Amino acid sequence: MPALVEDIRACRICADNPDKLPLPHDPRPVLQVSETARLCICGQAPGTRVHKSGRPFTDPSGDRLRDWMGIGEDIFYDPQKLAIIPMGFCFPGLDAKGGDLPPRPECRKAWHDDLFEALPQIELILVIGQYAQGYHLGKSRKKSLTETVAHWRDFWDECSSNNKPKVLPLPHPSWRNNAWIKKNPWFETDLLPVLKQEVARLV
Numbered sequence: 001m002p003a004l005v006e007d008i009r010a011c012r013i014c015a016d017n018p019d020k021l022p023l024p025h026d027p028r029p030v031l032q033v034s035e036t037a038r039l040c041i042c043g044q045a046p047g048t049r050v051h052k053s054g055r056p057f058t059d060p061s062g063d064r065l066r067d068w069m070g071i072g073e074d075i076f077y078d079p080q081k082l083a084i085i086p087m088g089f090c091f092p093g094l095d096a097k098g099g100d101l102p103p104r105p106e107c108r109k110a111w112h113d114d115l116f117e118a119l120p121q122i123e124l125i126l127v128i129g130q131y132a133q134g135y136h137l138g139k140s141r142k143k144s145l146t147e148t149v150a151h152w153r154d155f156w157d158e159c160s161s162n163n164k165p166k167v168l169p170l171p172h173p174s175w176r177n178n179a180w181i182k183k184n185p186w187f188e189t190d191l192l193p194v195l196k197q198e199v200a201r202l203v
Contacts, residue, residue, distance in 0.1 A: 042086065044131055
């Protein structure tokens with residue numbers, strides 16, 4: 001595990017040998033892992049603030065995610081308790097409209113299978129956004145993010161019956177999703193209590 005993480009932190013594939021266009025800035029892989037964490041967050045990719053800080057979820061979306069989970073920064077940033085593995089380890093850059101580009105595909109191809117294989121102790125994976133849900137749910141993912149999150153109990157039961165880590169799909173905790181949360185009240189009334197209960201058990 002230490003050697004694998006060291007290799008990831010030194011990775012320059014998307015700058016030196018990219019699939020398509022190279023990363024528009026110097027790589028700065030961001031992740032948090034250990035051999036003891038039983039809970040893992042798998043999101044999209046670092047944003048501009050995280051690229052500067054080198055620390056995952058150091059932005060308002062991180063504040064909301066910690067609130068959803070019912071924990072503070074002390075637990076959230078303790079790698080012995082919580083792993084954070086985005087689908088893209090580096091900030092992918094901005095599109096023409098100023099939004100974040102999708103996670104770089106090089107990360108998943110080069111690292112994710114080996115990394116998750118080295119984490120057999122993980123019991124719960126929180127998958128945030130369509131790219132993380134596509135990787136962890138595969139063909140079980142529904143046609144839209146809303147439909148995927150709405151069927152969270154199906155994925156929960158399926159993983160339990162297969163003796164695999166439980167997978168809980170979530171929307172992105174960005175404040176841009178305020179309208180989505182208001183439109184889907186079941187998310188706060190049904191899903192979040194289960195999330196908080198499981199987080200408390202695992203950390």
